[in-house]
Amino acid sequence: MKALLRLVPGLWLTLLVAAPLALVAVLALSWQADGVPPYEPPWAGQGLNPDNLRLLLEDPHYRDSLLQSLVVAALTGGLCLLLAAPMGIGIARAGRWRNVLLAAVLLPFWTGFLIRIGAWIGLLRDEGWINAVLRALGLTQDPIPLLYTDGAMLLGMVHAYLPFAVLPIFAAATRLDPALEEAAADLGATPGHSFLTVTLPQLLPALAAAFLLVFIPAAGEYVIPELLGPPDATLVGRVVFQEFFQNRDWPVASALALALLALLTGPILLYQRLGRAG
Amino acid sequence: MTPRLVRVLLWAGLAFLWLPVALLVAYAFSASPVPFRWGGFSLRWFAALAANDRLLEAAWLSLRIAAGSATLATLLGGALGWVLARHGPFNGRALLGTLAGTPLVLPEVVTGLSLLLLFVALEGATGWPAGRGALTVLLAHATLGTAYAAVVIQSRLATRDRDLEEAAQDLGATPAAAFATVTLPLMAPALAAGWLLAFTLSLDDVVLASFTSGPSGTTLPVALFSMLRLGMTPEVNALATLLLVAAALTLALVGLLLRRRD
Amino acid sequence: MTARLSLRGVTRRFGPVAALDGVTLHVAPGEFLALLGGSGSGKSTLLRVIAGFEAPDSGTVQLDGADLFGVPPHRRPVNMMFQSYALFPHMSVAANIAYGLKREGLPRAEITARVAQAIAMLRLEGMETRKPHALSGGQRQRVALARALVKRPRLLLLDEPLGALDANLRERTGFELRAIQRESGAAFVMVTHDQAEALALADRVAVMDRGRIVQAGPPREVYDRPSTRFIATFLGAANVLEGTRTEDGALDCPGAGCTLRAEAPLPEEAAAVALRPERIRLAPEPGENTAVGTVEESAFRGDSSLLLVRMQGGATLRVSHAEEDGAPPPRGATVRLAWDRDDVVPLLP
Numbered sequence: 054m055k056a057l058l059r060l061v062p063g064l065w066l067t068l069l070v071a072a073p074l075a076l077v078a079v080l081a082l083s084w085q086a087d088g089v090p091p092y093e094p095p096w097a098g099q100g101l102n103p104d105n106l107r108l109l110l111e112d113p114h115y116r117d118s119l120l121q122s123l124v125v126a127a128l129t130g131g132l133c134l135l136l137a138a139p140m141g142i143g144i145a146r147a148g149r150w151r152n153v154l155l156a157a158v159l160l161p162f163w164t165g166f167l168i169r170i171g172a173w174i175g176l177l178r179d180e181g182w183i184n185a186v187l188r189a190l191g192l193t194q195d196p197i198p199l200l201y202t203d204g205a206m207l208l209g210m211v212h213a214y215l216p217f218a219v220l221p222i223f224a225a226a227t228r229l230d231p232a233l234e235e236a237a238a239d240l241g242a243t244p245g246h247s248f249l250t251v252t253l254p255q256l257l258p259a260l261a262a263a264f265l266l267v268f269i270p271a272a273g274e275y276v277i278p279e280l281l282g283p284p285d286a287t288l289v290g291r292v293v294f295q296e297f298f299q300n301r302d303w304p305v306a307s308a309l310a311l312a313l314l315a316l317l318t319g320p321i322l323l324y325q326r327l328g329r330a331g
Numbered sequence: 332m333t334p335r336l337v338r339v340l341l342w343a344g345l346a347f348l349w350l351p352v353a354l355l356v357a358y359a360f361s362a363s364p365v366p367f368r369w370g371g372f373s374l375r376w377f378a379a380l381a382a383n384d385r386l387l388e389a390a391w392l393s394l395r396i397a398a399g400s401a402t403l404a405t406l407l408g409g410a411l412g413w414v415l416a417r418h419g420p421f422n423g424r425a426l427l428g429t430l431a432g433t434p435l436v437l438p439e440v441v442t443g444l445s446l447l448l449l450f451v452a453l454e455g456a457t458g459w460p461a462g463r464g465a466l467t468v469l470l471a472h473a474t475l476g477t478a479y480a481a482v483v484i485q486s487r488l489a490t491r492d493r494d495l496e497e498a499a500q501d502l503g504a505t506p507a508a509a510f511a512t513v514t515l516p517l518m519a520p521a522l523a524a525g526w527l528l529a530f531t532l533s534l535d536d537v538v539l540a541s542f543t544s545g546p547s548g549t550t551l552p553v554a555l556f557s558m559l560r561l562g563m564t565p566e567v568n569a570l571a572t573l574l575l576v577a578a579a580l581t582l583a584l585v586g587l588l589l590r591r592r593d
Numbered sequence: 594m595t596a597r598l599s600l601r602g603v604t605r606r607f608g609p610v611a612a613l614d615g616v617t618l619h620v621a622p623g624e625f626l627a628l629l630g631g632s633g634s635g636k637s638t639l640l641r642v643i644a645g646f647e648a649p650d651s652g653t654v655q656l657d658g659a660d661l662f663g664v665p666p667h668r669r670p671v672n673m674m675f676q677s678y679a680l681f682p683h684m685s686v687a688a689n690i691a692y693g694l695k696r697e698g699l700p701r702a703e704i705t706a707r708v709a710q711a712i713a714m715l716r717l718e719g720m721e722t723r724k725p726h727a728l729s730g731g732q733r734q735r736v737a738l739a740r741a742l743v744k745r746p747r748l749l750l751l752d753e754p755l756g757a758l759d760a761n762l763r764e765r766t767g768f769e770l771r772a773i774q775r776e777s778g779a780a781f782v783m784v785t786h787d788q789a790e791a792l793a794l795a796d797r798v799a800v801m802d803r804g805r806i807v808q809a810g811p812p813r814e815v816y817d818r819p820s821t822r823f824i825a826t827f828l829g830a831a832n833v834l835e836g837t838r839t840e841d842g843a844l845d846c847p848g849a850g851c852t853l854r855a856e857a858p859l860p861e862e863a864a865a866v867a868l869r870p871e872r873i874r875l876a877p878e879p880g881e882n883t884a885v886g887t888v889e890e891s892a893f894r895g896d897s898s899l900l901l902v903r904m905q906g907g908a909t910l911r912v913s914h915a916e917e918d919g920a921p922p923p924r925g926a927t928v929r930l931a932w933d934r935d936d937v938v939p940l941l942p
Contacts, residue, residue, distance in 0.1 A: 058414050059418070059423075061407070065474070065477065066477075068449075069446065070430050136343075157349070160578070161352055165578065168575065171555075175563040175568070244334070274439075275538055276556065280556075313440070321436045325436070
């Protein structure tokens, strides 16, 4: 019984987590081919193919997609922190309203992010709600293009990932000892000063965890750039889809996935260390 | 940061999270064929939705996949959570823990791509699974759900409960009886919460389903995604409203279950 | 008379650490034994070995002469009260107490009767349908006790039974525990790190240190005649005076500036003696077992004052000065301290 409990999930994870990731690495070193499936593995005769990975470094299209993804993910993480820090702290200090407010943050997270993106599409369109309001106020004659811009994409990303960022900050803020800020005030610190010198340093691990919790999935995001972003926002998630489904170049798509994973290994390990410490 | 600033930003954040959703729901009841324009109260878009066979079919498929994958995920995640929380140190524990945690941190595109590669390679080698469709989506979702369910269940199996199992045995319960009368009732809320989490993840997933479904396996999110690519329609408003109500009910249920535990 | 519980040479290792190192111990029927030790002394492991949650690497555990080797916890006629109480949070008080009887498959009427009896004995009337989270700490403690006692165990194990209670409740609950033990007739083995609790409740105290039982005996004997330096300082914080043994069996102690003489000549290997603070008195005359020092600090303790006296040799002695003996000497006063031969307790290294 004891062995079975370990064996079954172990086999499942080996087959559906470890083996697929190993396959991605194999594919990244394989050859594109006409056929089904459209690749030839290194052991089929041609040996290892270093070109896919080399292409990522040499072709600006791929290189920039990786860089752009990291920049967008970092911006999303940063903007989420700016909102999530006061929200997490505020909810932690909300007394008996704490659970209601927490539910208010989490409920959109459970509503499905496609729906929320759909709402933004409706709001940001040329004939959408925001442009209608702007026109009604006489601020503009012609609609301002809002949808399919970098701004819309960032807005959607922040909206989708904000609840992820609030949770760890909230959890850490509830563990803060309120007596510490009182002690700081007693020793002459203004509220702002005691926040900067007492509260913030204690929340740093949680802030870092919140940032990474957003940054890691955002770096590979596909749906939001596709639905809200401009066509030239070729983030790596989109390029993987293009290579895979349109160009049917599975080896290059795998190489891109591998590169993304390699870039995220540091942040992932850091996040797991923060998780254990917290 | 002063308390007032914290409060202002908290409400601003909540408004930011809720305003689009609230408008979406409000305009679902508008008669206008242009989304987000008020044309008088009407339920016509809900009616149109009810007549849209393609969406209904996708919704039914999604529900079945979500229920199946959540059940598998709860069984596997329950076993994993138990083993990681209770079996103490054993050979391969670190590896098992790492594997269980990996789907939580992988970008979706990587998970989706890797699973598709696996299914294709498996089919090439063994003939199974024949093609991609509901089954492969279910397997993909069950894998992701297992990782989440394991976390929920493992964290609920606190060390305090170990005392309770020993107390049951000390009072004459066989290990099996102790599991049935003490451990399982205490685990039940966590199992239910894990199931609901896996269910929701499955119902919300576009990327994994896009990779692992063939033409026959169009789930509701995938259908919704291709609709949204062409822009917003009032039908989407209505669908979103229904999903929102379902999600709210689900969350209320989870909250109740978790409260009963304490 | 055979012992209720007999442990012989019980050893349990966790990796390189011996949590139990050859423990031999006997408990008589109806006896209340306290296992006293600091954290990591092995006392909790010993309790878990008796309950069956840990298997000893070597040695035997016998209950009424029958070997318990390989008997799983649920078949041992031994019950345990857990330090956390381990009350089942999803069951009412009555269901918690009935749990063990149901596992025995007793008829329902008997279960009801025995649960009612246990509830009356532990004054839990009116709490039957409550869940554990709706009880106070003292009530939880009594439910845990009732749940274990209702099984009528031949031996009841208690892991820090008063540890989770606040100071007010401890004394009263301690007396109740003692009364319940007499009433039930079961042998109790209690683990505690609190020496006052052990001395007050138990018929016999076994002091544990690093996996061994270093001394076992009635509370008064262990307190008055500690056998090692560890026990002397752990129990009641005695003064430990070091020196060299003279040829006629006294201890020459330069720190105190005197020679300490016990009733009998000190054993050859003794290089220190213990002297309880409350056995030291002020003496008018010089003589045997007296020494001179200066009062450095004085702390009022209600029925007595604790004096720190710096001796001429440099050592500091703790002296308890009873209020009924009049006002204590002021700080800075020079005092002559005296004690009886009987109070000089030789310590083994």
